[in-house]
Amino acid sequence: MFEVFYGFRRAPFTRDLPTEELYMPVMLEEALERLEYAAERQWFAVVTGDCGTGKTTTIRRLTQALSAKTYKMMYLSDSKLTPRHFYKGLLEQLGCEAKFYRGDAKRQLHREIELMRGLHQLKPCVIVDEAHLLDREMLEEVRFLLNVHMDSESPMALILVGQSELWDRLRMQAYAAIRQRIDLQCKLQHYDRSQTGEYIIRHLAYAGSEQAIFSDNALDVIYTFSSGSARLINKVCTNCLIYGAVNQKRIIDDHMVKRVIEGELI
Numbered sequence: 001m002f003e004v005f006y007g008f009r010r011a012p013f014t015r016d017l018p019t020e021e022l023y024m025p026v027m028l029e030e031a032l033e034r035l036e037y038a039a040e041r042q043w044f045a046v047v048t049g050d051c052g053t054g055k056t057t058t059i060r061r062l063t064q065a066l067s068a069k070t071y072k073m074m075y076l077s078d079s080k081l082t083p084r085h086f087y088k089g090l091l092e093q094l095g096c097e098a099k100f101y102r103g104d105a106k107r108q109l110h111r112e113i114e115l116m117r118g119l120h121q122l123k124p125c126v127i128v129d130e131a132h133l134l135d136r137e138m139l140e141e142v143r144f145l146l147n148v149h150m151d152s153e154s155p156m157a158l159i160l161v162g163q164s165e166l167w168d169r170l171r172m173q174a175y176a177a178i179r180q181r182i183d184l185q186c187k188l189q190h191y192d193r194s195q196t197g198e199y200i201i202r203h204l205a206y207a208g209s210e211q212a213i214f215s216d217n218a219l220d221v222i223y224t225f226s227s228g229s230a231r232l233i234n235k236v237c238t239n240c241l242i243y244g245a246v247n248q249k250r251i252i253d254d255h256m257v258k259r260v261i262e263g264e265l266i
């Protein structure tokens with residue numbers, strides 16, 4: 001409904017923004033370049049960032065950027081991932097039905113991956129999202145994926161994606177064996193004030209908005225409230241647009257943003 005009032009053709013600030021429409025600050029371009037390199041070299045990479053900083057979105061964009069002719073992407077995002085589910089989930093994405101026992105499924109996965117590399121000349125790339133929720137046993141299991149040959153060549157690219165506490169855990173002594181295998185570490189940052197403004201403009205442009213809707217002072221308040229987290233920016237902007245449409249305000253100023261935050265978001 002606010003879409004009609006503001007003359008939008010599409011809804012801004014949604015999760016399913018097409019990856020070619022993303023806001024692309026230099027830091028995101030750099031992160032993507034490094035991750036593409038990691039996929040190409042079949043490295044072990046860890047992507048961390050606070051919640052809502054665009055980790056899953058970055059992975060969506062990476063998957064789209066890597067050609068399906070060269071790469072076989074496998075993506076898991078399951079907070080209750082057990083080793084069995086892990087192998088089952090990956091095998092399913094390869095079109096195979098997993099064997100029942102964990103050890104059998106593991107060997108089966110390794111065979112499939114060998115086939116993929118040898119016969120089909122594809123580079124496997126396994127992405128495990130929400131990896132901060134994995135327990136120690138599961139993290140070890142994930143690491144074993146890289147250990148088939150005992151030698152130099154890694155059988156796949158592996159990208160663990162998780163909130164910042166994943167990195168805090170990996171820094172602990174108990175995780176030294178995993179940490180030493182990491183080839184690339186990528187930390188996503190919150191947006192600063194000017195990036196927050198650019199991010200909002202990008203979403204509004206995608207929606208088809210012709211003019212600025214948020215005043216400069218409004219952007220200051222949005223930035224302070226969200227600390228530059230994309231998800232929180234989306235939330236506060238959407239709530240402000242609803243409020244603005246209901247109250248017939250073409251321009252949303254700082255007072256309105258504060259009212260929305262105090263009334264609906266805290």
Ligand SMILES: Nc1ncnc2c1ncn2[C@@H]1O[C@H](COP(=O)(O)OP(=O)(O)O)[C@@H](O)[C@H]1O
Nearest residue numbers: 014015022023051052053054055056057230231
């Ligand atoms: N570069 C970007 N351009 C546009 N929208 C983005 C961008 N990064 C994140 N978003 C949006 O912000 C929200 C949170 O991003 P998400 O990737 O789910 O964060 P995380 O996985 O770090 O918690 C999503 O709705 C997403 O569409």
Ligand SMILES: [Mg+2]
Nearest residue numbers: 055056057129
């Ligand atoms: Mg995510």
